[in-house]
Amino acid sequence: MLTIPLDGDVAGAATWRVRLTHRLARHIRTSPVELAPATPLVSFTFDDVPVCAATTGAQMLEAHSARGTFYISGGLIGTQARHWRVADADHITALHTAGHEIGSHTYSHIFVPNLRSESIVAESQRNAECLRAVVPGLTLESFAFPFGFGSLPAKKTLASIYRTSRGIGPGLNVGRADLQLLKANPLMDGRLDAAGITRLMDEALEKKGWLVFYGHDVVENPSPYGCSPGLLETALRAAGDRDIACVPVAEALRRAL
Template structure:
């Protein structure tokens, strides 16, 4: 399979698909067992473009934040609407700076449309290619391409990853599905920036776990990316609230460890 560009993707908008999506969201595969005692915010990048590895990482580094990079290895070394995509040279510097490399399938497959076996093979290929590209650390985080999954697939992820991120907006509190965590999308619209900012401000009042995700970080970028100015504003806002700006794995570990203590 070859990676499918976001611009070429058409989601299934039929009534049956909408019902399946809702049922999938309601069927929790692995609930978060505790309520976060502090606020954790994970800034993450899907696919991921070189601008996220360069400009995005620089913005996080300015405030000591650490982010997550969901790598679709089938798109590595290519270019398109989101600009140049990452290659093997981007992995080690991100890891050395404290950021996390996460999985995002090999072919950016719509996991709700493919068979369970095909999805699992695609994920394993993604993980194998990350190793071949020189990433030797365990990969414990995953994000659903297009945010699409199924009720039968989510349980299969519980033995492969510590946490899996979706794209539906919301905060992650006790009972949230660790196999389909909520996230705020940051795209080219002012509305998405405003939603993410409001969520960050709300999280300052009640401890929770937030994800903010985007793709490229450029001026005049893709519809799925954001500008350096908007990302910097949100990262600094999150910093100013006193939230923990950490990688997805660090958030999982801290939330569970603080409750056990």
């Protein structure tokens, strides 16, 4: 069994200091931009990347001509976690070959707010080396905060390494936005239903915004941090019904700037 905690497990136990640091990081934009995509966009993202996300989830996206972003911690590759087995090198290669984006988490899936800048750089470099050993020449443009928690210093450091850092604060990315704390909405059966998906998609359409979803496993009876294939299918169909392109984070950013 893996001892590294999963996304969500630590969030509930974060200290007041971490929460305060994160709140500041949310309110002060370190990489402000004006996002104005010509068309609404959706990005499906998966953290840690359970095998079922890399197989079932990826295949479902592909069936809808969609591609997603898979944020990987090198230190978790091929391990058994509490709720799922983590994708191995062959799964990562297959995702890349199919046109999905490989994004970066910290190598050890470590909580970022407690890290010094040098440690964030070291974690990022180690993760890049690990992932490039799997996919030679891989470009890593997108980062996701493990557990969704960031800090102001971390955002500044990460801005020198990645184009974007994704959090877990809900909402639509449009207009004035912070590239180092992209908003993302949980694609999790316990937190979102078909009506919620309809509302988010209609808002993306109306405001011509960039809607990002995040999740983990894609399986019947998912963990509290994942979704059933049915919920993912509902989201993919809702995007398709509205002619909203579903593209990876790096591609969406290029279209939104």
